[in-house]
Structures are given as structure tokens and as C-alpha cells.
Amino acid sequence: MNRNLGIAVIGAGYWGPNLVRNFGGSPGWDLRTVCDLDLDRARKVAGPHVAVTDSVERVLDDPDIDAVAIATPARTHRGLALDALRAGKHVLVEKPLADSVAGGRAMVDLAEREGLVLMTDHTYCYTPAVQKMRDLVVSGELGQVHFVDSVRINLGLIQPDIDVLWDLAPHDLAILDFVLPGGLPTAGIGATGADPIGAGRACVGHLTLPLPDDGLAHVHVNWLSPTKIRQMVIGGSRRTLVWDDLNPQQRLSVFDRGVDLARTSVAGSDRAASTVSYRLGDTWSPALPEREALGSMVGEFAAAIREGRQALTDGRSGLRVLEVLEQASRRLAEQAVPVGPPPVPRQATERVLEVSR
């Protein structure tokens, strides 16, 4: 297969233009069509050289289109993706994969039956920093992962339909799924949250995920923090990594510092004692290439299709994220974190805030 792959982008709203720009500029792809119910918006995003349509059927019927990228509201992902898979198209879906585990599972099952690529657009996983994090974990540089502490807080836009866990935690969970050797743990999820301002949904959230061999991951998301933090610490048995996404001068730091524990037998006894020692070694901050994450992501989508393999962030990874979020929602419901009518966002202040983010 020497020709480029044909792609259509469905949905020209918030995220679609980014996909259009990256598929349009990628050497392996021919961007054929932009599809949106609002044809004017589609035209504006598509530019002069790309076809537009408001008909998904026409897209799915087009034999020159090998794959579709879905950037529509989450509740429509399932229907669109199933239709596209039935039409024999490979599918890329903006995160979250679907709005429920059931929906996501149906998509994953169908894609596997049809032998098609289903990929979740976990964009963060294609940033140079997160790619490096994965390398460091996979290569054993960090050793066994002991704990993860992920913080993603700022004065955020209160979303009209989802809580802070569904809004922000998918980023952290997708990254965890990407970097942890066994992928995202989905059993034994703990969660708590609060809605102290009466927004009708949790504005502060804490997630705990048990890791293999007695490790623990914790995710803190918060819409009410006056300061903005995006940081993840991955503590390993050999080294510990700190990712500070808002520090362009030192985004990743690898600390050769930690606690070591050696089991020793106690003389004249069958008891085993442990000896604690402390490593206080160097810190190292690897240089990271400058590369747009979305460009790498669309490249991976093409490579997965050509090589007939799962994408790095495949449908199953999107599904694991949904499984954790659904369990978290159940934990919150058990604690009766209040759910009420959605607030009406005031547009002007939103725009101010958007700029200041």
C-alpha cells in the first residue's frame, strides 16, 4: 500500500480544527472531507482544497476514505464509531472514547471483530515529555513503580454536564495507562469528591488506584484552585521521576534519591529484619525534542493501520479510562456528593478565563 491513507474528520467544533490541521499536514494522510452538520463551520475549518459535507453517510460510502476521526460530543461517539466500523473504516475517537463503559466496550468489540484499528486520541501520550516518561518506565530506569501522585488543578471552567473527575482526570488516567507496564489498573478504585460551591457536580476530586505489588496511584483534580498545577510524580524502586508540565525550562526531572530496604536474617533467630538505607544521588533532567503531539498521534494512527496492529493508545486504553471513571462515579454516588441542575455559564467571564489559562 504505497498511496496515502484517506481520512475524514467528523466534527468541526472545538477539537476538530486541530485534527484537520494535523491530518492536512501529515505526509502519510490525504485529508479528503470535513463533515459537520453546520456546513459553514465545516468550510471555514476545511479551507479551499478539502471537500465538506453534512452527511456522515456520504463519508462512510466514500471508498477513498480509509479512516474517520471523530471529534463530536462524547454521547455521539458510540453511534458514529459503530457505523464507521461497520462501513469498514478505521476509527480515531477524541477522548473520552465514549460516555459509558458499555458504549466503549461495544466499540472495542466490533473493531476487533472487524480487524480494524480503533484508536483513542489521548493526545498527552504523544508529547515528548510523556513519551520520555514511558521510555524511562519501560526501560526499567525507574525500577518497580511504587507510587504515583498526579495533580491537575487550576481555576477551571465549571463544565455544564460533567464533573471535575470526568473533565480533568482522563488526562491523568490516559497517561498512567500509557506509562505503566501493565496499563491502567481498573480494580479497587477509590474516589472521593466535593461540591462545596453547589455547582451540582463535584468540583474537587481525589482518585486512588492500587498498583501491582502494593503500590498506589493518587490523582487530585480541582476546578477551584487559584493556582495552576499540572504535575505527576512517579516513584520507582530505583529512581523517581517528576513531570512539571508548566515548567518549560525543566519539564522532567529524574531523581536518584530514595529509600532502600534490604531484608537480612537476624543472627541466632529465624526472624528476618530489614535494613533501611537512603540514596541521595544526582538529579537529571533530560532534554526533550520540540514536536507537536498531535502530529505524532496522527502518524501513529497511520502506522497502526499500515502495520495491521493495535495503536499505542488503542480502544482498550480508552475503555480502561472509562472503567475507572465509572467506578469513581459510583464511589461519589455512595458518598452522596450532590448532583443538581447544571449551572448556566456566563459567556463573557468564561472568555476572560480561557485567555488567562
Added chain:
Amino acid sequence: MNRNLGIAVIGAGYWGPNLVRNFGGSPGWDLRTVCDLDLDRARKVAGPHVAVTDSVERVLDDPDIDAVAIATPARTHRGLALDALRAGKHVLVEKPLADSVAGGRAMVDLAEREGLVLMTDHTYCYTPAVQKMRDLVVSGELGQVHFVDSVRINLGLIQPDIDVLWDLAPHDLAILDFVLPGGLPTAGIGATGADPIGAGRACVGHLTLPLPDDGLAHVHVNWLSPTKIRQMVIGGSRRTLVWDDLNPQQRLSVFDRGVDLARTSVAGSDRAASTVSYRLGDTWSPALPEREALGSMVGEFAAAIREGRQALTDGRSGLRVLEVLEQASRRLAEQAVPVGPPPVPRQATERVLEVSR
């Protein structure tokens, strides 16, 4: 009562010398005796002008001694304090108040029956930063407390007998008890932890405490972090405060930034909608006086005795801290966080670490 109060310090180990120095230098106190089973140690700490003894009885029999300060291991607090109270002495106890809620409650009850002051040495509460934090909450400057996020992590000494929650969280809990209008919440405590290195006790811990009116406090303590953070965020309905204890140049910041929600009635409907707006105001960092916390603490002990009132950090505050810790331990036990034989600390590396803290 114009004369100074007479004080004895019991225990000349780790914390005792600090108490001796501060009682010795305080205008309202006469330091009369230092008591330790190891008389040499007592002498070294007491200096040439203060009596020493290895007999608690002699201390309690001394009519010139109005109060005792107990700086012995936690498991001995209960017995010593009850004896002292029975002897009519006011009592200051190093934190934690006791090693169990039952012990702490016995102490509180006896002190109240006898009309004596029982005070917990929650030293942090007497730092200028925490005093200012209390002022800001109590004066209503922050408004209603919506959330608290407290982080106390570093490459810490694995304690031989207690887990990371009992080692580090008492600081956070004592501060919360001090600054929150209703004191520390003790119901509905959530906790999780992990012992990824096999130390036989949790080395990573997370605590959640429900606050009144749908608020939430979270405490993260960790012995395995390569970086050291001591930070507390108190998010209020009017302003949000950030305490960064390791930033001497800007220890406290008060942000006039936040999310406001106004309920409005929807025209022609009996539904109520909410309007979200965002405050993006100034930040203010109050100057803090330079003052040794222990000096203020021994002053408060004297004042409480003279004025016949409860101390700011009284026995009940120490008891609330124990109640939270015991609940947390139960949560961890339910999750089977492993408990095993204590490690044997290697002295040399400990000393290195101590210096580097």
C-alpha cells in the same frame, strides 16, 4: 498570683532540650527541675543552675512546681499525665497527646474534673504563619472553607514503630484543628495508604476529612518523595490561602481568585438555574513577624493557667487528632495495608539524611 510559675520538664531526649531552653528563657516561668532516668543527660540539658532528678515522684511532690511538661515516648504520656494531674499539676504534653484515643480521653476527663490545664504541644500552631492563617479564617477573610489540600512529603526517615500517617499527619491535623472554625472534623474519615517498599507500615498515606457544608479536606503524607514539600491550600468562598512553609520569601499567599455561583430563578419556570462567574483579583502576601513558635507556646501555657481557661491547643484538640488517626488506621487495616516486623535503621545514613532535611 504575681510570682512566676514553677515548671519541670520530664524527658531530656529529642524534644526536651527545646522545652528546657524555652521555659528557661520565658519571663513567666521558673524552670525548676529537669527529670530523666538518665541523670547525665538531664544534667547536660539542665545546665548549671537547674536541679535534676531521675524521680518523677520527687517532681510531683515539689510544691514549687505548678506544672510539668512531658517529653517522653508517646506510650508513657498517659501514665505520667494522670499521675501529674492527680498531684494537682497542670500538664503540657508533647504531641501526640497519647498513643490511643482511650488514653487521651482519660487524660482530658481527669484534667477537666480537676480543673487543671491540659495542653498539647502542637508547636506548628504557634508559628507566625499558622497564627495568621487562623486569623484569616476566623475573621471571615476567606469566607466559608470549601476545601483544604495539605501536602507533607519528603525523603523521610522510616520510623521504627509508627506509619507515615502517625508520623507526619499529626502536624496537618493539629493545624486544621487550630484554623478551622469548628475544629478538626472527626467523623467520616477516609484513608488509604501503601507500603510499596515492604517496610511493614504505610510509607505513603492519603486522608480525607469531610468539612461542614459539603467541603473536603485532603492530607497527603509520603516518606518516599525525592522532593520536599510542605504546603497547605485552604480554599474559601471569598479567598484562597496558600501556605508554602519552605518558601521563606513568600510563606503565605492570599488569592482573591475563585469561582462564584449565584442561584437565579428561571423565568416562566419553577426551576432555579445557577450562574457561574470567576474572580481574578489580586494576590497578597502578608508580612509575618519573626518569633520562635515554642516561645509563644510556653507563653500560652502560662496564660491559660493564670486565666483559668483552656489553652488554645488543649487536651481536646490533641484528642481530636488521635480520633482521626485511629480511624485512619482502621481504614488502612480494612484495606490490608501490610504490617510486619519493624526495620532496623542504619544509623550512619540516618545521620546523613537528618542533615539534609
Added chain:
Amino acid sequence: MNRNLGIAVIGAGYWGPNLVRNFGGSPGWDLRTVCDLDLDRARKVAGPHVAVTDSVERVLDDPDIDAVAIATPARTHRGLALDALRAGKHVLVEKPLADSVAGGRAMVDLAEREGLVLMTDHTYCYTPAVQKMRDLVVSGELGQVHFVDSVRINLGLIQPDIDVLWDLAPHDLAILDFVLPGGLPTAGIGATGADPIGAGRACVGHLTLPLPDDGLAHVHVNWLSPTKIRQMVIGGSRRTLVWDDLNPQQRLSVFDRGVDLARTSVAGSDRAASTVSYRLGDTWSPALPEREALGSMVGEFAAAIREGRQALTDGRSGLRVLEVLEQASRRLAEQAVPVGPPPVPRQATERVLEVSR
């Protein structure tokens, strides 16, 4: 004059597109023409609704054009500006105003003779942070300015034709001219520099400017620093301001900290002694509006024309910056900082660097 002002942008290279975008989007301006010798480039920048030309004469002959914005290489500013002024057009010039004091002075003189607005595009002066800095100085909030310390360093592109002082210091000098009550001091300039890598021009530079009443301003610019700093401290008799342009969370801080000196007469003597005292007050970080600087700048250009007054950053301010730079170059020449053939920039690595800035 109720109609909008007509503007032409001359030069569609690096900076021109920003001017086109802002004049095109400003309510007070009609963008009529984009002029560039490369008509294709002009067309691309102008978009479908704006005329393009490669003839400056045609621009200057057009009666619907009230003003021109010049964004061409510095050595062409003088000729273009003088022609435009002679044609009765108001003129905005990208910084630096000209490539020599003589050139700048000719422009200023002609504009004043013709009664036309000549404005220098000192964009930084229209950022919310610098506007606030000016307010704080002008209102007396800082008191008398005692010292200024400005640092602008990073791993910078070695410019092919100018040294680091001419490349980076114009920003600092323009800001100083804008915020200091008497404008930029131009007498007694000290400068030193170094070309340690043999680039043929200074890559490290230090400027000192005496301020009124024994104050001192210092500017440090550096192309060789591995870290990026853009910071200015303005120390006043009442308060001190720190501007950290790379800290979006706290760009401006105002410290009520400083040294006060009171002169007192010495009893029984005609000597006067001084008493030193220290203020250790609060720090305050004002919220800054989000606003594009270039938008404010084109608004000021329109307002100056309509009100028949000098612009805030007028030709004279651009001229003062040139006067300081020329003196600095003389100081460097006296110290024989080597000047040689310009290096040939390697395009690929430049692009990498550009992204990483």
C-alpha cells in the same frame, strides 16, 4: 472626524503580519493596503479583502490613507518615514526607530515641523504589566526610583548584523523610558560587553544608566545563558516592584520592604547623623487584565492622531533609546570588544531553537 482612519502597512515580513492583524481588527482603523516588494507575501498577509501593492509611491499618493506603519529592516526606516511624513502621513515605526541617532533625529524633527504623529512601536509598553508598572511609578506608589535592575537573558539567536545590546536592550530601554518619570536618562551611559565565542559582536552586555538623585539603572543582556530570564526590579524609596515576565501566575510583585534613612541632628554638635531602619511589610501582586499589547498600541496611535497630541511612545522616546545604544556602542568600541565578519546562521538549528524559545 467621524470616519475611521486609513492605514497602510509597509513590510509584510516578520512583524508586518502582526500589525496587519491588529489594524485589521481595530474599530478605529480601516486597513487599506499592504505594501511589500514581494507581492505574493503581501497578498498572503493581506487576505482577500485588503489591497496590495509593491509601490510605496502609490501608498503615499493615496488620499484615503492617513497613516503608514513601517515594518521593514531598520536601515530603511529613515528614508521611508521621511517620505511618508513629507506626503502628510502619520507614521508608526517598528523598533528601533532608526539605525542611528542622526536618522532618528531627522524623523523626529520633520514630524514636529509637519505637525504629524511619529510613533515608535515599543510593544512591551502596551502590555498590561508594563502599563501597571508605569501607573505605580507615576502615582508615587513606589516613591523615588532608587535603582533598576533589568535582566533579559536566554539561549538566543546570534543575530547576523547587530550585537546583543542592539538586539535585546531596546526592550528594557523602551520600558524604562516609559515608566521613569523623566524618561530614559541619556547622559553618562556606561557599558561593557564580551564576545567570548568569537561571533564578531558582543554576545553578553551590561549597561549602566545614572538615574536622577543618585539612582542607578543596570541592564544585563545575554545570548549565551542556558536559562531564560526576563525580569526587571524597580527599587523605590517607598516600595519595590519586581516584574517577572515569564511567571504568568505572578508577573508583578510589589514589596513594601526596604531601608529607610532618617537624618537626625546630633545633640551638642553641628553634625548630622543618620538613622537606618528597615521596613518588612506585605507583598502585593496586582491582578492584570488579559489584553493584547498590539491592540492597545494601534488604539493609542489612532487616539494620538485624533487628539493631535504626541503618542505615549513617540518618536522622541525611540530617539532616546537610540542615543543610549549609540553611547553603549562607543563604550564597547573603546574597550575593543572585537567586531568581525558576521556568522552564517545554520537555518535548521535556528528553527529548532525558535520553537524552544
Added chain:
Amino acid sequence: MNRNLGIAVIGAGYWGPNLVRNFGGSPGWDLRTVCDLDLDRARKVAGPHVAVTDSVERVLDDPDIDAVAIATPARTHRGLALDALRAGKHVLVEKPLADSVAGGRAMVDLAEREGLVLMTDHTYCYTPAVQKMRDLVVSGELGQVHFVDSVRINLGLIQPDIDVLWDLAPHDLAILDFVLPGGLPTAGIGATGADPIGAGRACVGHLTLPLPDDGLAHVHVNWLSPTKIRQMVIGGSRRTLVWDDLNPQQRLSVFDRGVDLARTSVAGSDRAASTVSYRLGDTWSPALPEREALGSMVGEFAAAIREGRQALTDGRSGLRVLEVLEQASRRLAEQAVPVGPPPVPRQATERVLEVSR
């Protein structure tokens, strides 16, 4: 020589107690005498086991005393040191070596004639961070030193008798002397300063020192800054080092980032062009041992005596620092930075400030 060396400390004021403590605790030294005109002060500092005297003669006559450490006011260093050297004692002098170049030179000359060790107590040079900096320069890890930028500013105590350059810059200069391969450059020193508050001496100072091969060092000292910075950047041809003395978590960083310039011949021409390229490599932060600088310093004093060699920070290094300071004072005098009657420090506020430093 197997026995310990005998030492006397002359001067029990501000710095003397630190010397007493370190000589007293050092395995190679026997602390024999503390000498101070104020015998009470001497006794308090000496403790019960060390002799005290108010007579320098007695110290110099004591055959068990091999060396003296002088911690008296700078103007007395010359006389005391010359007497001690004449009496055959090795001499350690608190910085500055003397209050003038002439004084320092007399001391250096006599020590060399007598074959005795004369050492300057440049304490900073014995900190683990500065030792590592020296290693990195000496080993060639940084390559050729291109530039140095040293900043030492804070809200400082206005000294009653010396200006900010003499107060703070000796630290920077001593460090430069220690780490630069050729020692401190002493020719072509530039300096400027200001006394904006009328303190009668410069409160803000800038020093420039030409480095070999077109490099440049700059030192900025300031008593009026509301923020405290102690930072030194050493830019090399291979790597650049940043020392941030107030960041205990990452005191030293080594950046593999920089600008490289390769000279290439231009084809068909006898001109040589240069090609600029940029390195954007990793950052590395070496772990530093925890070690008291003064302990290492007294160890070096003993080693130099035993091995009959110059100390690392010998008299000549102290002399070079004086040479730079005297030249700087001349530069300031040429610029008529005002010099007037010394201010009278107000004790109470000073103490507050001392604590807050």
C-alpha cells in the same frame, strides 16, 4: 610530626566562636587558647577546658601554639598577622585578608620569607557546592569559561564603615579566585555603584572583570533588594553551571546547552565565515555531600602546614580580592559616588532583620 597542631583563636566576637567550635572539634588540632581583650567573652566562648588570655604576647610566646587564627576587625589584621609570623606562627585570617592591598602584601611577603602558611578564611570555598564548581571547571567539564554572572542581593544591613562592594563582593571574588583556572583577574576592573538612600556609601554595586580570551565576569551586589538572591552562573564553552545557593533542593545545575561557533572557509574566497549551532542537551544536578565548610577549612589549614605547601585559599588569594576591591573603590571615587558620615544603626530593627535573613 605525629602530634596534633596547637592553635589559638584571637578574637571572640562574631566569627571567633565558629572557629573555636571547629578547631575544637577537629581531629588534627589542639585548641589551646582563646584570646580576647574581653576576658569574659573569651571564657564564654572557650568553655571549661580551654585556656583564655587577653595578651597576644602570651599567645605568641607559647611554644605549644603552632598557629593562630585571627578573627578581629579588618584594620587589625596586618599588625597581628605580622607579629604572629615574626613569632614563627602559621596564620589564618578571617576575610578580608587586610583593609588594604599594602597591608595584605606585607603579610604575604613576610609569610613567604619565613616559609610559613598564611591562609585566608574564604569559607564559601569549602562548601560542597563551591568545591564541586571548582572540580567542574578544573576538570574541563565546562570548557573555557566564557562569562560569569554573580548576584548577591537582599535587604541587607547597611554596614557602618564599608560599602556594599566591600561587604558582599568578597564572597563572589573569593569564589571566582577559587574556581577560575588562572585565579581572580585583577587587571582592567570596572565598577559602578550608587547610594540612592544617602547612606554615605554605595548600597548598590556592579563589578566587571575581564576574563582571559574575551570572557567577562560581572558581580552585582545590593543592600536594597526586597528579595534575596545568591546565584552564580558560569558559562563555559562546553557546559554552563548555575549555582543557586538558596535552593537546597537543587543547588547546582549543569546545563549542556549553549551556542557553538565553527569557523569555516568560504569557497572561492579568502574570507572565513562562522557557522552558529545550538546545543539543547540535558541538565544535570549533582548530589552534594553534607559537610560543614568550616570543618573542611580548618582541615585544609592543618594539611597545608603539615605538607609545607600553600593553602588552597592562601594569602595571595586574599590579596587578589583586595586588589579588585581597591580598584573598584577607585572607579567609584572617579564617578563621585558620595561618601559621607556613617549612619547610626538602630539596634532593634537590626535584630529583627538579622533574624529574617
